Amino acid sequence: MLICSITTNNHIPRAKVMARSIKEHMPDAKMILCVVEKKLDPSLWEFSHFDHLVLAKDLGINDFETFIFKYNRFEAANSLKAKLLKYCLKKFRGKPILYLDTDIRLYGPLTEIQGLLKKYDILFTPHIVRPIGKASHIPKFELPILRTGIFNAGFMALKRSKESRRFLDWWDMRLDQYCYKALAEGLFFDQKWLNLALYYFNVGAITHPGYNVAYWNTTNRKVSLKKDSWLVDGEPLKFFHFSGAETGRLKSMVKKYAVDRSSVKCLLNLRDSYISELREMGQKEQKKADWSYDYFSSGELIQDESRIAYRVGYENFNQNFKNPFNQSNATFIEKNA
Numbered sequence: 001m002l003i004c005s006i007t008t009n010n011h012i013p014r015a016k017v018m019a020r021s022i023k024e025h026m027p028d029a030k031m032i033l034c035v036v037e038k039k040l041d042p043s044l045w046e047f048s049h050f051d052h053l054v055l056a057k058d059l060g061i062n063d064f065e066t067f068i069f070k071y072n073r074f075e076a077a078n079s080l081k082a083k084l085l086k087y088c089l090k091k092f093r094g095k096p097i098l099y100l101d102t103d104i105r106l107y108g109p110l111t112e113i114q115g116l117l118k119k120y121d122i123l124f125t126p127h128i129v130r131p132i133g134k135a136s137h138i139p140k141f142e143l144p145i146l147r148t149g150i151f152n153a154g155f156m157a158l159k160r161s162k163e164s165r166r167f168l169d170w171w172d173m174r175l176d177q178y179c180y181k182a183l184a185e186g187l188f189f190d191q192k193w194l195n196l197a198l199y200y201f202n203v204g205a206i207t208h209p210g211y212n213v214a215y216w217n218t219t220n221r222k223v224s225l226k227k228d229s230w231l232v233d234g235e236p237l238k239f240f241h242f243s244g245a246e247t248g249r250l251k252s253m254v255k256k257y258a259v260d261r262s263s264v265k266c267l268l269n270l271r272d273s274y275i276s277e278l279r280e281m282g283q284k285e286q287k288k289a290d291w292s293y294d295y296f297s298s299g300e301l302i303q304d305e306s307r308i309a310y311r312v313g314y315e316n317f318n319q320n321f322k323n324p325f326n327q328s329n330a331t332f333i334e335k336n337a
Contacts, residue, residue: 001113002097004032004088006056006077009041009289013281014102017274019049021106021239030092034059034084036068036076038292043282056080059087069324070311071179072304073291078190079179081153082172089160089168101154103245104212105274107230107237112208113157120204121163124151124194125212129205130220137219137257144216147183150198151205153191154241155212167201177314209233214241215253222259223266230270242274246283297326306332 003022007015019031031049035041036056044053056076057064061083068076081099088097096117098110116123127145132138158164174193181188197203206212209221209232221232230237244250254267294302309332310324321327 001026001029001110002032002088002092002095003029003100004034004084004097005100005102006034006036006080006084007102008036008073008077008291010073010287010291011102012041012043012289013278013283013286016047016049016281017277018100018102018104018106019047020277022100023049025106025109030095032084032088032092034080034087036073036080036291036293054087059083063322065323065325066314067176068293069302070307070314072307073294075180075189076293078153079175081190082168082175085158086165086168086172089158089165094160096157096159098157099155100239101241101243103242104154104239105242105277106239108210108239110157110211110238112206112211112238116204116206117157117159121159121161121202122167122197123157123204123206124198125155125206126150127152127212127214128217128220129207129209133220140253140257141216141219148188149191149193149195151191151194152212152214152241153189153194154243155239163202167197167203170200171197177311180311208235208238210235210238212239212241213237214243215250216243218254218259218263218267219257220259223263223270225266225269230266240270240274242271245271245274246278246287293325295325296328297323298328300328303329303333305329309333 005015005018015033022029022031030051032052032054033050034054034056040053040055044050061067071079085097085099096113098113113123127150128141132141171193175190178187179190186192213221213223213232223237224231242250250271251268254264258264258267296302306329
């Protein structure tokens with residue numbers, strides 16, 4: 001199986017923790033990492049758990065600078081998911097392919113994938129897989145999902161098929177221009193598009209409770225520890241999505257909304273162990289790393305207003321110059337005022 005992910009320099013420790021957990025539980029899997037920077041961080045070459053490293057600019061994207069300029073660091077990483085999956089399908093042969101966000105850690109082999117891909121070409125994981133039981137919890141869990149998307153785009157699995165390629169071409173076309181947060185327009189980065197994919201393509205939903213466990217679904221998934229094995233509703237924990245682990249979001253949500261006290265204790269232990277792994281990988285220093293696409297060629301810091309103005313006036317700006325990084329904030333903010 002091929003497993004790929006995307007990172008920027010500030011999240012390299014996350015990618016390392018993820019890759020190490022993959023090799024621990026799925027040693028035969030091939031790990032591909034795409035780095036959205038101008039050059040590779042030297043520490044990546046020294047880390048044996050990555051089988052293939054590629055810079056985003058080497059994925060074969062036409063007019064890469066005009067593509068990447070309109071997005072900030074977070075948006076850019078999300079916008080590249082379909083392009084990376086297409087790159088992997090073309091470069092590597094013979095195996096299904098998975099995408100995982102870098103803040104995911106495996107706790108067991110993903111043995112269910114192969115069987116499900118016999119029926120479906122594409123697999124997603126819903127944020128939650130059964131109704132929220134308490135009325136007071138609905139605004140915190142179900143309403144946000146209605147706004148941001150049924151499925152979590154931090155994971156997907158694809159079979160090698162014409163249907164999967166058709167899905168990737170469709171998704172890629174949309175992420176090319178519409179991978180940002182604009183809830184009033186119905187957009188939430190790369191994720192909201194997957195609502196439509198459920199009906200356009202041969203998509204299956206993984207409802208195993210041990211897949212994509214995260215703070216947004218622990219209100220109705222009981223996490224426990226039995227003989228050194230993590231369980232979710234009595235089933236093996238397959239992978240945990242540690243979104244919000246470092247900001248305190250995960251901790252605060254778990255303490256307030258998890259199923260019961262024993263679940264809270266287990267979840268906080270998982271979170272603390274994950275934070276320790278990040279520190280081991282150098283997160284304290286690495287998280288301060290600048291993004292190399294945050295600056296014009298002159299060294300001037302690109303303002304968010306410049307990216308937005310470029311995005312809005314893309315066709316006009318693109319006709320006037322090939323590489324927006326050779327301009328300045330004044331070029332975009334004044335002309336779009």
